[in-house]
Amino acid sequence: MTTPPDNEPPREVPNREAWSLAISRWKLSATPLTPPRVDRSLARHGHLARSATVLRHTLHQIEFWLSPNGLFREWCRRSLLLALFIAVPLLxxxxxxxxxxxxxxxxxxxxxxxxxxxxxxxxxxxxxMLIALTGGLLLRWLLRH
Known part of the structure; x- marks a missing residue:
């Protein structure tokens, strides 16, 4: 088996097409996000509901800022599925x-x-056996004398 020379380009990975197909399917399954809007009836809610709504809106803004095309949400969903796929049999x-x-x-x-x-x-x-043999020899010697 010979090794390619250093000036030769690297060979193709055999499963490159399968990986690119899986990644393109993953990108296609991501749905674009709509920009978050402020709820106009926010002032009529109580303090706790307003705080929860503002926190929710802030998280949606951060998510939209990170990935408006929805890839971050899809990545989180796939990661959660993988974690469940590993954790359930483990548990x-x-x-x-x-x-x-x-x-x-x-x-x-x-x-x-x-x-x-x-x-x-x-x-x-x-x-x-040694004790019994010694005792037997001692008894025999005593009986002779």
Missing amino acids: CFTPLVTVFLEHLITWSAALLQICSNLAQIPGRFSAG
Whole structure:
């Protein structure tokens, strides 16, 4: 496999057409925003309703200033959909994985204890055999004398 020389232009990305098609569809799905207007009946509302209306109008002005063609709103919508697409399975499967890992920890601790006990058997068995053999030899020596 040979590498292209440095003066050769980079090769095309294989999925460039698919990406450009997806981006153009994304841009086409954005709807242009209408400029925000002040509500003429604002003075008749109460203090809380006026504050909420002014805050809403300010946010709409900022959104219109950032992206009058609606791409910012579409980007927020797509980002929220992606976040939900990731978060919902995560929230569903995380408790199951946690329970599975807790049981795995319990079982591995039990298996570790079993292996530890099995590893100690030869040492205890040989110590017991050594004590029994010593006791037998001592008893035999005492019976002879």
